[in-house]
Each structure stands twice: as C-alpha cells, then as structure tokens.
Amino acid sequence: MRQLLPLLLLFLLFTSCKKETTLELNFMANYDGADLLLDEVTDYNYYDGTPLKISTFRFYISNITLVKGTEETVLVDVADIDFVENRDAASAAIPQKIVIENFETGSYDKIKFDIGVSESLNATTPIDYTSTHPLGLNNSGEYWESWVSYVFTKIEGRQDQDEDGTYNGFAYHVGGDQFFTTKEITRSIEIKEKKNNVIQFNIDAKKVFSDGTDQMDIVNEPSSHSDLNVPSQVTTATKIMNNFVNAITLN
Amino acid sequence: MKLNFSLFCLLSIFVLIFGCRPENVDPACLPVSGSLTNIPYLPVPASAAVPVGFPQMEVPPDNPLTIQGVELGRKLFYDPILSADSTQSCFSCHQQSFGFADGLGVSDGIDGISGKRSSMPLINLAFNHQGFFWDGRSASLEEQALLPVEDSVELHNDWDDLICKLTQHDTYPRLFREAFGIEDKIDITKELAAKAIAQFERTIISGNSKYDKFLRGEVFLSDEELNGHDMFFDLAMNKVRFPDSECAHCHGSRLLTINEFRNNGSQEAATLADFEDAGLGGITGNLGDNGKFRIPTLRNIEMSGPYMHDGQFETLEEVIEHYSSGGLSSPNTDPLIYPLNLDAVQKAELLAFLKTLTDTTSLNSPAYSNPF
Numbered sequence: 001m002r003q004l005l006p007l008l009l010l011f012l013l014f015t016s017c018k019k020e021t022t023l024e025l026n027f028m029a030n031y032d033g034a035d036l037l038l039d040e041v042t043d044y045n046y047y048d049g050t051p052l053k054i055s056t057f058r059f060y061i062s063n064i065t066l067v068k069g070t071e072e073t074v075l076v077d078v079a080d081i082d083f084v085e086n087r088d089a090a091s092a093a094i095p096q097k098i099v100i101e102n103f104e105t106g107s108y109d110k111i112k113f114d115i116g117v118s119e120s121l122n123a124t125t126p127i128d129y130t131s132t133h134p135l136g137l138n139n140s141g142e143y144w145e146s147w148v149s150y151v152f153t154k155i156e157g158r159q160d161q162d163e164d165g166t167y168n169g170f171a172y173h174v175g176g177d178q179f180f181t182t183k184e185i186t187r188s189i190e191i192k193e194k195k196n197n198v199i200q201f202n203i204d205a206k207k208v209f210s211d212g213t214d215q216m217d218i219v220n221e222p223s224s225h226s227d228l229n230v231p232s233q234v235t236t237a238t239k240i241m242n243n244f245v246n247a248i249t250l251n
Numbered sequence: 252m253k254l255n256f257s258l259f260c261l262l263s264i265f266v267l268i269f270g271c272r273p274e275n276v277d278p279a280c281l282p283v284s285g286s287l288t289n290i291p292y293l294p295v296p297a298s299a300a301v302p303v304g305f306p307q308m309e310v311p312p313d314n315p316l317t318i319q320g321v322e323l324g325r326k327l328f329y330d331p332i333l334s335a336d337s338t339q340s341c342f343s344c345h346q347q348s349f350g351f352a353d354g355l356g357v358s359d360g361i362d363g364i365s366g367k368r369s370s371m372p373l374i375n376l377a378f379n380h381q382g383f384f385w386d387g388r389s390a391s392l393e394e395q396a397l398l399p400v401e402d403s404v405e406l407h408n409d410w411d412d413l414i415c416k417l418t419q420h421d422t423y424p425r426l427f428r429e430a431f432g433i434e435d436k437i438d439i440t441k442e443l444a445a446k447a448i449a450q451f452e453r454t455i456i457s458g459n460s461k462y463d464k465f466l467r468g469e470v471f472l473s474d475e476e477l478n479g480h481d482m483f484f485d486l487a488m489n490k491v492r493f494p495d496s497e498c499a500h501c502h503g504s505r506l507l508t509i510n511e512f513r514n515n516g517s518q519e520a521a522t523l524a525d526f527e528d529a530g531l532g533g534i535t536g537n538l539g540d541n542g543k544f545r546i547p548t549l550r551n552i553e554m555s556g557p558y559m560h561d562g563q564f565e566t567l568e569e570v571i572e573h574y575s576s577g578g579l580s581s582p583n584t585d586p587l588i589y590p591l592n593l594d595a596v597q598k599a600e601l602l603a604f605l606k607t608l609t610d611t612t613s614l615n616s617p618a619y620s621n622p623f
Contacts, residue, residue, distance in 0.1 A: 039537070040539035040582060041582075055586070126504065130309065137504075138381055140503060140509045141509035141511055144499075145484055145504075169589060
C-alpha cells in the first residue's frame, strides 16, 4: 500500500495538470422565457393572447468574433443554428453547441457576429460543399433559388387567431445580401486557462414577431419568402430581420 | 484421462455434425467452399457521370465504386435468385421504364401480398444522405439493400439460403471475387451483396431532362412550361397571374427534393396520434413527426405514378388539385401547404413544367437495364 501512494500522487498530478482550456458557444431558444418546444403541440401566447405553435426556428450566424481593443479573433466563419431537436423539456435543455478549436485566452471587451451568410459565401450554393457543411447539400432546404441566397433566418408555425381550434400557418423566411446584419454586444468576456469557457446566447422567439411596439399581423401577412422587389415584402423581411437580431442576447 | 480425451473427441464430432447444422437451411443447399485465388482481383475504380450543376458524389470510404462492384450489383438487382421462389427481384418493384418505381399504388410482393406503401423511384439516391424509405428508417443504401430480401411482402427469402445458392452458382463466386477480393466461395456474405447493390444504385443518375437542358442553356422552355416553372420556384413578378406555388421549398435544388421529411397534407388526422401511417414519427417516436414523409424527387414524375406514400393519386392532375386545394387537414400539415386556388390555366402550366422533368436518357440508359 505504501508503495502505491507515490504512484497515486503522480497519477493525480498528471490528471489534474491535464485540465484543458476549452471554449464553447452555446445557443438556447425560449419563448418569453419558457423553453421553446418545436413539438407541434405546445401552445404559446401571442401578443394578442391567441395561441401560437412554432414548428421551425433556425438561422445562420457568421463571423462570430471576440474583440480586444483593435484586435479581433474570429471564432466561427458560419454556423447553422437549428432548434429542430427541441422536442421536449429534456432536449430543449441541451444547447446547440459550437466547440471552438482555435482561440486565445484573455479578456475581451466585445463580441460581434452577423446574422445571415456573408456576401462572398452567399455567392456559393450547396453543391460547393460537402453534404454536412452548414451550407452544404443536407441544408439545401436553406437555400432559396428565387433569391439566389441562403435563407438567413426561418421561423414557421401556426396561429389560432379566432381561437376555434383551427390554426393557420405562417412562414417567415429572410435572405438576400441586403438583409445581412451585424450585431455587437459590449461585455467583458474572460476566456480563462484550464477551464471550460462557455459563451451562451439566448434567443427569444417571441421577440422575432415584434420590435417592442409593432407586432406581426400573422393572419394578414403569413409569409415573407416571396418577391424582394415588392416593397411590402421588403418591409416585412426588414422588420423580421431587425427583430431577430434584437431577440439574441448574451447570458 | 485417456478415456476422457477420446470421449471429448467423440462428443466434439457429434456436436460438430449435429449442433452446427443451421436450422432453416434447406438440406438441398449446403454452402460450398472453394478457393477463388486463381481469379485475379483487379478492381477498376468506376466514376459515375455526375452532371454539371449536381452535388458531388459522396461514397462511403469502405465501399468505393468499382466497375466490378457495379456490375455485380446490377446482376443481383435484376436476378430473381433473390426471391424465395425465384420469381422476383428488386426490379419487379423498381422498373427502369417507371423511373425505377413500379407503376402500382402499393407494391405487391412475391406472395401477391400487398404492402401498405407505394414503391419509390431509385433515382439520384447517391445524393441523399438524410435517410431512405418514406419514413427514413434506413441510414444508407448498404443498410437498405439488406431489407427487401427478407421482407415478407417483398422477396420473402432468407439470406442464409440466398448466400448458399450464391456459393453454388456458376458465376457469382467469380463476380464476388472480382469485386471484393474474397478468397473463397464461402466468404460471400449478405453485407457484400448489399454493398454491390448499393454501388449499382449510386450509378443510377438522372440529369438530362428538358429542365436540365434548359438550365444548361441548350433548349428553351415553352411559355406554358416557363410559367409553370416560375410558379413552382415562386419566381414570377406578377403574383396575381402566377401565384407562388411554394413547391420548391420542398422539391427544390437540381435534385427536385431537399430530402427532408414533411407533412404535405396527404392524410387527414384530428390529432397527431390519428394518422393511419405515422411515417417518420413511427421511426423517431416523436409525436410531432407523425404524418411526415420523405419528400420524393419529382424527376421522371410523369412516369412514376401512382403518387404519394400510399399511391392515393393516379394522376399528376390529381396531385396538383391536392396542392391547389391545400391538402387534407391535420395538426402538423406544413405551413407552406395551404389553398393555392389555382385556375385551370395555372394548373395546366404547373403540369407542363412537371413534364419537363422527364429524363428519357435515364429511363432508357443501357447501363441501368436488365443484364440478363
């Protein structure tokens, strides 16, 4: 037993020294604070009090960058954040996760990112990638030929406006270079050594429908994936994009 | 001690003879062994001709396409040896002239037993990585190819029996040797047979329809076809004359499918638990997935009716009527399925566009035809 002790100590030494420095970006969705469940069952309260179900909630996020003075570290070029797995409370508790490979520890004073796909990448199409790439074939449903663009943000579901048990579908899609939007959050962020560093983004789906004063009129305007030359469609798409960006906060 | 040893030997022989005899094997069929090493194993990489504008072909690293593998797969695909009574093979339900579907509502197996689902066209499957079958229950073509042989409403056979017949066959042992380098007849397995079939399936590509030629700038579409095209892809400026038909959300890309699972209103259901066929939900166990089916390609759609997972529509006119009226109601009918209220002219235009997806090159290609 006595001989084992030094060995044990050595073992402890090695394993404790091995604690790695990691960085994860987590994304969690909610509806007005409640878990966002895309289960085709859960009703949420719309602004006017009518029941609303959400069936699809996803977006592209690009150029996630940590900023330290004038120094910028790009963590992610493009990622597809899709909450399709939010089936129940257990699955909704698991964040959408991006594990960062290359980063530097230290203190940063800002994080910035873009919602959408940057102009140069948006000039590509799914066939330019391997199937599992965020912009690749398995996401060909996120490429909209009529815009010659990826679909930057998508929220789909149904609302029971007259509360008669019959729901009417809505599908708000936004894409096209003109809607590519940058957001900056000023916040001191410490990336520490020998620690699993987590930066958590929260997205409130309810906020996508409102800028704080004006709410989407889902019944009269149930979609936004049509012609971006039509001014009313541009207005809708612009509203949704701005709302989407505002719906994202840091934990 | 000595006695014990002899007893042990005797017992072993006994066990060997009686214990190891596979139960279900027809005594007439005992797998034969025989060295194949005198046959050269020189696989030649095959490159399937991927049309311009198509995704790249991704092949599993452990099953690269070879000339020999594809040829073996094609033989197996067409050989009635695959069914218990040697009357059917894959092609019975996947016929080239029907776009590799079978022209039946729900497909009939060897016993004349009718399945509950309609056959699927086997076109451009090399470019699908999101699950096979109407409900996505097979992850790969290799996995899928193992299933029809033993399915009671399909080939109703037994793999052990089939493999046994293959070991005794005049040509198959050589073909397996040439494709996969096995050293002995006895090394033929169902996994290798499935790999060969998957290789053949990956070569079945359609990319030369009128629509493809239009995209390549080789032909023009007629006004009627073009109007249908614009509605299909939500492209028209004049939305009153050419309303968005939303089709491309699901049947988009050069493949005319995004290969995901949706509920297009093909079944009426009061609650999520009421679908006659749960589709994807039957596999994932998620209630919200009930009623969702794999979005099929619309290539050669003119040839591959009846339509939908249960073959409920005989004609494309009926399919268009379905979408125009908004489909059947259920709690999770997709938000993009709603009454389009198309008039007669618009319906005809949409139909005209769907007919530009017929690719006679793939329907007639000698490379995919019956080798026997």
